[in-house]
Amino acid sequence: VDTIEGDLEGLLSVSVTADGPRSFRVAIGGELDIGNVDVLEREIAAVLQPRPDRLVLDVSALRFADSSGIALWLRLARCVDEFELRDPSPLLRRVLATMGLTSTLRVRP
């Protein structure tokens, strides 16, 4: 099991856990916007080598994300077979539902 912890731009914390041979769980906390979305994307890409089959993105500790964050999730969902977005805030959940992204991003629960 491989875990990294990081603090990106003082706003964001990331922890990546490998919970299977090609399965990862990435928990992000803090706030996600245009200011740190690129850093996070690079960080995740560097850790997820080789490309996993399954990626669970746990956003329960994420206080804030805007469309920059949603765009990143869509890019991540596109490059793995199985993607799951876990525990978005009620506001985010509502935004994603209205945009019709609930199933694309496999929002759980």
Added chain:
Amino acid sequence: MCTFPAERRSVTAARRFASVVLGESPGEVREAVELMVSELATNCIRHVDSGFEVIVHRSDDIIRVEVNDHGAGIPVMRSPGPEDANGRGLWIVDMLSDAWGVTPSPPSGKTVWFTLSTTRDAGPGSLSATDAIGGASSGGPPATAGGQHADNPSLGSGPAGVACAPMTVSCQPKVEDLFRRLRSDGDQRARAELVERFLPLARRLALRYMGAREPLDDLVQVASLGLVKAIDRYDPERGVAFASYAVPTILGELKRYFRDTGWAAHVPRGAQERALKVEGAQRRLTAKTGRPPTFTELAQYTELSVEDVLDALEAAASHHAVSLDTPREDDEGDAGSLGDAFGTIDPGFALVDAGASIGAAACELTEREREVLALRFVADWSQAQIAAQIGVSQMQVSRILRRSLDRMAQLMLAVP
């Protein structure tokens, strides 16, 4: 007001600023404003690469936020597909705000503003309402839920709205508020929402007029236009509920449509009315006697003369036109269209007639006059050529022509 430089970190700062200003507002309102400010600030950085100012106004029940930038370009709300990563910023603002808009600020730059009411217990598309509409996966407007508002356009007849009625009452802006926004701010979103909300009403009224004569789609179209007129003309100050104003307006539009365009040919108003009367009489008499009524019976029943009845029946026939391209088979079994069977005016006959008259008249002219006329109008020579041929001046040729034509005209008119 707070000013932010053109860098990515400003997005976070702007959002924090708004959140601090709204410190006492309910959590979900603050969250929504933070998200919208974040989107608008992101647009400034991403699309116009400009510093920006954020202004937050707060009254008792309305929050108004303005984001001013100094760059060129006007934001456009796109409808991204489910897979598109970008283009969702204004969409989110549109979804979460009560109203938003863009005002250009010369010489360059613009203000993007939005308002959000804080008195409702839920936003315009709150989580509960979204769920009630069944996941709202398409992101389309919750048009079906519009029916169950207090100012109820579908008058309780829509089965789709019943299940989520309690939700929609609490989370939809009131009709009066929409009109206030439309009248005072020119808010086009309010207008669009009003149209959307009352479309079921227009449709229902259109259904009343459904018959074989006009396609339902056309009727709905006409009714919808009537609705738009009603929305633009309605004066909330009069104290009449919008629906009470809209219904007669829409019905009027439908009736006018039938009066003006329900006829294939133009029929005078009086004849139209007689036609309707006679058609009605035809139906009733047929039902009564079990056979089509005679013209005399129709005349007695309608208290019109037989002449008028025949006229009326002819007028009624012009409700429907038959296409000239209707396929038709003639006596020899050749296929063709109805139009082929119509005769045309043959100009040759008129020519024969005119030729005979001219011949008679020409006999009254002198040799020289006939020669000049023939050279001019049959051989198509110019006056100068004729002058050279017969050895007179062109002036004289002109005079001969005019004189002989005048005489022929007089002769031909004199002949009965």
